[in-house]
Amino acid sequence: MIHYDQIVVGGGFGGMTTLHKLREKGFNVHGFERGSDFGGVWHHNRYPGARVDSETPVYQLWLKEVLSDFIFTQRFPDWKELQKYFKYAGEKLKLYDYFTMNTEVTASHWNDKESLWYVSTQSNLNGVESKFTCNHLILCIGFAAKxxxxxxxxxxxxxxxxxxxxxxxxxxxxxxxxxxxxxxxxxxxxxxxxxxxxxxxxxxxxxxxxxxxLPMQSQEADISRQKERKEAYHQIFNDSIPSSFSGFEFEPDTRSGKDCTPEEIKEKFDDCWKNGGFRFWLGNFQDIMVDKSTNRAAWDYWKEKSSVRVKDPRKRKILVPDEPPHYIFTKRxxxxxxxxxxxxxxxxxxxxxxxxxxxxxxxxxxxxxxxxxxxxxxxxxxxxFDAITGGFYQMDLKGKNGITISEAWENGTYTYLGMSISQFPNLYFLYGPQGPTAFCNGPTCALIQGVWISELIDFTTKHGFKYNTPTIEAQNSWRKYIQDNANQTLLPYTRSWYMGANRDGNKPRECLLYVRGVGNYFKDINKESNMGYPNFVFVR
Structure with missing residues (x-):
């Protein structure tokens, strides 16, 4: 049975970033990807019109080794261009030698006696089953796996x-x-x-x-502008993106809509609409997701802009109803x-x-x-998809004393910092529950979390610990923090996958996302690491 220091599950942005960071630290790390190539969801997205909703240049691996060569031709790259990009990045980072493709991780069981993860895989090509062990397991399965x-x-x-x-x-x-x-x-x-x-x-x-x-306002990318900025990309990310709200190159307006005049509101809405992308959502007034009157103003504007585009009155009423079906932006x-x-x-x-x-x-x-x-x-x-948590239930995942993820989350989703779970030692995940995830540009989240996880693993290893696990108290506190902040927004009013409401069975209705923005999340997780991980238990 082959042993690795770490096993990474998934070959999208999160898996590629984390494996690269662990390899830089000298670990013997290996990854498994169920697709035939890198890309995660973008390896499988190939339907007509499939196109990312994040703009060039933020939707790429924020690793200095791959920021200089590839030129995107589209402002919002389509699936074909993204598949070319992932192949380029995999080759540039020399990751193909560290990943096994066409392989599903079917089971991951923690062995209490040996303090190891036992990982079972199955080839999608010939059905061959294999078993591995590792000290640390990192799940990079994304939020749309099931x-x-x-x-x-x-x-x-x-x-x-x-x-x-x-x-x-x-x-x-x-x-x-x-x-x-x-x-x-x-x-x-x-x-x-x-x-x-x-x-x-x-x-x-x-x-x-x-x-x-919302209007994409899609267009060809400004290639000359990309070339001019490329040398500064790495610095741009380090200086501004981690302190941003959503990992994009635009920020929410510091004003509250409820304090603005109708003229000021219209001017702001017009600007967001004209420039397209997620600006009308994430670059709008700071109270758009909190204040009902500002939210209603956004709905009224959206309705006015959208209704004139549908000629048939019957179709229009279905597509653009007279009253909002829910608070705008409480569904993605x-x-x-x-x-x-x-x-x-x-x-x-x-x-x-x-x-x-x-x-x-x-x-x-x-x-x-x-x-x-x-x-x-x-x-x-x-x-x-059974978003955010669904991918965890697809795998036969067992932690200490054989506890399953279904048992651990029977009464609600519990994590610490949106990256670890107390009953599952040396287990980490990216772009999942109780992290910024769906409110954050994916590659931004991948780098922030991937670096943090690799540093925790390095700390654990250098200090001679067999494993780490967050405390139950820290986990409970983090869950409360997530829910308390969500309850200050309009999100709980709507049945959505943000609130876990698309999951089967009698599951608790709960916010599954960190809503305070990337910058605050970055501060929260770095506070833990800068203090020496006080909310983790380390076992020799």
Missing amino acids: KTYPDLEGRGTFQGTSFHTADWPWDGIDVKGKKVAVIGTGASGVQVIQSISKEVGELVVFQRTPNLV PCLETTYFESYNRENVDIVDINTNPITEVTENGLITKDGSCYEFDIIIYATG
């Missing part, structure tokens, strides 16, 4: 082609002239709909909740380019499944409550 499907009668009986957007066929699929259903209007649904609407024969979208989409918005215009096409229709739900999947298509029978050639499930 796909979800609607609980529909007869889903397996459909004789046409059907798949989840995360499983879009590698060879692509010809939708020209076909009758297509898209179930779900989250990020992948929006991107697929606006991309295929011109090609399909007929498209029917089944929507549960209107997506309060996504970026669009021609989403609303897609519905102006005669071959595109939409069904509100709140009032007319899907009751059955048949051999030929779908049946709705009102008795309508829809025939399709293709059904696309754009139904998202």
Whole structure:
């Protein structure tokens, strides 16, 4: 059985960053990735229109070794450009020799007697199972690792082609002239709909909740500007990004909308809308997620801008309702380019499944409550993920005394600093529960957490400790801190995956994210490390 100092699970931004940092410290570290190449979610995202919602240059590995050569051609890179980038970064950092691809980590069990992790893997190519041991285990599985499907009668009986957007066929699929259903209007649904609407024969979208989409204002990247700034990228990140709110190159307005005049509010909203991206969300007034009146003003502006783009009154009412379905931004918005215009096409229709739900999947298509029978050639499930915590439950993960993650989190999610769990020694995770995660640019979060974890591992090893684990008291305090801060916002009013509300079973409704921004998170975790990890127990 092969032994490593550390095993990293996942080959996206988090896995690549953390393995690189541990290798720099001289550790014997190895990674496993279930895909055939680096990229994490961007290795699997290949559906039409798949494009990142973070802008160039912030959406890249913030490692000085890979900041000089690669030039992005798009302001918001699409999946093809991102796959090229990950291949470049893997080669530049010489990470291919340290990762085993096409391999699923099926089980990870802590051995109390030996103070080691026993890790089981299975090859996706030939089914061969292997076992390894390691001192430290780092989960870089992302927040969208477990796909979800609607609980529909007869889903397996459909004789046409059907798949989840995360499983879009590698060879692509010809939708020209076909009758297509898209179930779900989250990020992948929006991107697929606006991309295929011109090609399909007929498209029917089944929507549960209107997506309060924001304008991407996509365009080609300014290549000359990239080249000018490249030498300063590393310094830009170190000087400003860790102190930012969301890891982007723009910040929330320091003013509160409730204190501004209508003219000032409109001026701010106009500026955010014109410049696109997440500015209308994360670059808006600082009280946009706290004050109901400011939030309502943002909704009213969004409604005015969006409603004029949908010509058909019936479709418009479904896409842009008279009253907000929830406080704006309490569900994650996504970026669009021609989403609303897609519905102006005669071959595109939409069904509100709140009032007319899907009751059955048949051999030929779908049946709705009102008795309508829809025939399709293709059904696309754009139904998202068991976000934030779902990936943990996919793995057979056991900590001290054989405790499972389901048992540890039976009464709610408990972590310390959004990177460790008290009953699971020498276990760490990135971009997961109770970290900034979905409110933070992914690569920013990967570097901040990856560096912090590698330093804790280095501290543990250099001091001769077999393992570390946060105290129960620290974990309880961190959970309270997360919930108390979330309760000061509008998030708890909405049933969303931010609040763990898309998970199956009788699970506690709780905020799963750190809401105080990257800069405060950076201070919180560094306070712990600078004080010598007082809230951790170290065992020799």
